[in-house]
Every structure is written in structure tokens, then in C-alpha cells.
Amino acid sequence: xxxxxxxxxxxxxxxxxxxxxxxxxxxxxxxxxxxxxxxxxxxxxxxxxxxxxxxxxxxxxxxxxxxxxxxxxxxxxxxxxxxxxxxxxxxxxxxxxxxxxxxxxxxxxxxxxxxxxxxxxxxxxxxxxxxxxxxxxxxxxxxxxxxxxxxxxxxxxxxxxxxxxxxxxxxxxxxxxxxxxxxxxxxxxxxxxxxxxx
Numbered sequence: 001x002x003x004x005x006x007x008x009x010x011x012x013x014x015x016x017x018x019x020x021x022x023x024x025x026x027x028x029x030x031x032x033x034x035x036x037x038x039x040x041x042x043x044x045x046x047x048x049x050x051x052x053x054x055x056x057x058x059x060x061x062x063x064x065x066x067x068x069x070x071x072x073x074x075x076x077x078x079x080x081x082x083x084x085x086x087x088x089x090x091x092x093x094x095x096x097x098x099x100x101x102x103x104x105x106x107x108x109x110x111x112x113x114x115x116x117x118x119x120x121x122x123x124x125x126x127x128x129x130x131x132x133x134x135x136x137x138x139x140x141x142x143x144x145x146x147x148x149x150x151x152x153x154x155x156x157x158x159x160x161x162x163x164x165x166x167x168x169x170x171x172x173x174x175x176x177x178x179x180x181x182x183x184x185x186x187x188x189x190x191x192x193x194x195x196x197x198x
Contacts, residue, residue, distance in 0.1 A: 006135045008042055010110055010125060017071075017099060017106035018136025021091045022050070022144035026169035027179070028162065028188045029152050030076035031087065033094035034143035035102055035109075037070040038136045047138050049131035050145040062146045065139045072139075073101035074147045083191040092117050098140075112137045159185050 010016055021033040047065075050058055066072055075097030077090040085093070092115070099109065099119055109116075109124035112131050116124055130137040149168050156165040161182060167175045169187075184190070 006048060006138055007133060008038070008135055009040060010127075010134060011108050014107035015070075015104070016108045016110055016136055017102060018110045018112075018130070018134055018138070018140045019095045019099065020112040020131050020137050020141040020144055021094055022141065022148045023169065024087050024091055025171070026189070027171050027175060027192050028079065028164065028169035028185065029148065029155070030078045031082060031090050031094050032074060032076045032144045032148035032151070033091065033098045034072065034074045034140040034147070035095065035098040035106075036065060036072045036136050036139040036143060037102065037104060037106055038065075038139060039068065039070055042068065042135060044135065047135055047142070049129075049138055050141040052132075053142070055149070058142050058146050061139075061142050065142060069139065071102045071104045072143060073098045073103075074143050075101060076148070076151070079187055079189045082189050086191070087189075088115060095119075110134055110137050112141065155187060159187070 017035045017037045019035045021031055023029060023031045046057060047061055075094050077094045082090040096119055109119060109122055110130060111124050111126045114126050114128050116126050131141040152164045152168045162178050163174050
């Protein structure tokens, strides 16, 4: 499947960082975000929105993105903070943390979605379905997704009943049924509706 239609840049002049998050709709675990600055003229035929890629494709793309990016960073916000400030604010905070960790300061932020809070001294552009339109946002979506999945697999062993190595904390039937049966863990987001059936 060829995704060469994704654009390499939004601005002709400014150094851009694409930003995206993973895990907003999960019942457990942190929300992760990534920021990626790709070199101008970067192309890749496979890279697109991480949700459209297989796990194998994402795991192949991740080291390539990290190798070829001018700068990249991943950050997260834990379940307790999500409960305190809500998932939208937590997603934005995770993006801010990722941007702050970049080794180079971008001149423009490309944000996936339609909501963002300005990052100090850096203009931004919100782009709905940006991870299907711009390579830098797609790259950020792949990093956020793979790092989050890796984290959830890592904590699976401590709580195997919930099946996190398979559902990654998303509200699968098995995950919801387990919550209804044995309750929640410290990794669950208490502000989310847990055990109701979809």
C-alpha cells in the first residue's frame, strides 16, 4: 500500500515538528505523545497514521524514524494526572513534554487534531486527521503508539488478568469484563467509565 501522498512539510521555510498522542481512549495506562522533526524532503512509502499500520509495520518504522529524524522525543502523562486534569488536557500536556525534550527547538508545531494549548514562543497549526496528511505527524503517531504499547506490555506481567499485552489498555470486552469481575488497578483511569459494555 503506497502512502506517498503524505506531505513532507506544511511551511516552505520553517522547521516543523509533528506532534501526536496515543492512548486517549484507553481505560488503563498513561497517555503518550511524541514530537518529530523530519528533514525537508523526507519521503517514505509506508509511513502513515499508526492506526492504519500493522504492529509489524510500526515496529519497523520506529527505528527508521529515530535514525532519520533531525530530532524526536516521547513523553507521557500518568493515569492519576489524567484523572486530575482530564484526558484532553493530559494529551496536550504530554505533547508539551515531548516538545520540551526535543534537542532542537522547532519554529512551527503541527498538531494532530483540533485542540491544543499554545506552547511558549512557538506557533502551532492544528490539523484534523493530520496523521493521514503530514509525514512528521504520522511519524509522531508511530512513536507515541509503539512506546505506549511497549509500556503496556511491560506492566502486563504484574496484572495479567486484564490482557494488556493484547488490548494495550483499550476497552475490549475482556478488559471490561475483568474490571467488572475483580475491579481496577492503580494503572486504571478512575474518571473513565469502566465496566459498562460497549
